[in-house]
Amino acid sequence: MEFTRAEVCIAAASDSWRGAGEVLAHAVGTVPVIGARLARLTHSPDLVLSDGEAFFMSEPPPLGRTAAHGGVIEAWVPFRGVFDVLQSGRRQSMMGASQLDRYGNQNISAIGDWRRPKRQLIGVRGAPGNTVNHRTNYWVARHSPKVFVERVDIVSGVGNDRARAAGGAALRFHDLGVVVTDLAVLDYAPDGALRIRSVHPGVTVEEVRRNTGFAIDGADATETRAPTPEELRLIREVIDPSSARAREVAG
DSSP: OOOOHHHHHHHHHHHTTTTOOSOEEEEOSHHHHHHHHHHHHTTOTTOBEEOSSSEEEEEOOSTTOOGGGSSEEEEEOOHHHHHHHHHHTOEEEEEEOSEEOTTOOEEOSEESOTTSOSEEOSOSTTHHHHHHHSEEEEEESSOOTTTBOSSOSSOOBOOHHHHHHHOHHHHHTOEEEEEEESSEEEEEOTTSOEEEEEEOTTOOHHHHHHTSSSOOBOTTOEEOOOOOHHHHHIIIIIIOTTOTHHHHSOO
């Protein structure tokens, strides 16, 4: 079957929750949200989904609709309860990143000198807590040297080098997984540096390197798997019939 780049990204995002067990899926962005729901409907039925506000959902409504307009609610979770789940480690994130460096330090706070930034973003938010309490993956919709930088301007999410340097509690539950982008899937080498795990169909390793602001190993890169016919049916007919995915990733 034919498939789009967005659908390849969704399948890769879904795979990031494979084997996670009964944990809360924290997904930021259209592709991660669809990926988490796809994981729940296929290989990870124990995954706990949220409507993004206050409810755990056994059957979320189609993308763009709230719990009040469909789906099956399993439980109510107040905002304060999310922090209990986070601190217990029973959660797995796929966050966004305005900047990522070679060791997975993430910035979503500001661009430029923190004392006088060129651009104010959303602040560090929950990134520090996420990266020292449970597995954290990243989603980057536009793979470019502006995102993948030699050094982030402000550390929001803790990278492998900083966690190892701090040791102790910072390292005990620190677990960076993968970075899914519109070009590739990246993971981390034993030294903690990002490397290319796979390139999406139609993308080359050299293209990924050109769009990365630091040297990155791609010697063992494979091709990202294509979504299966059943995954495509679920994406197109059940989860995202309005094709919101195409607005996040073209092609």
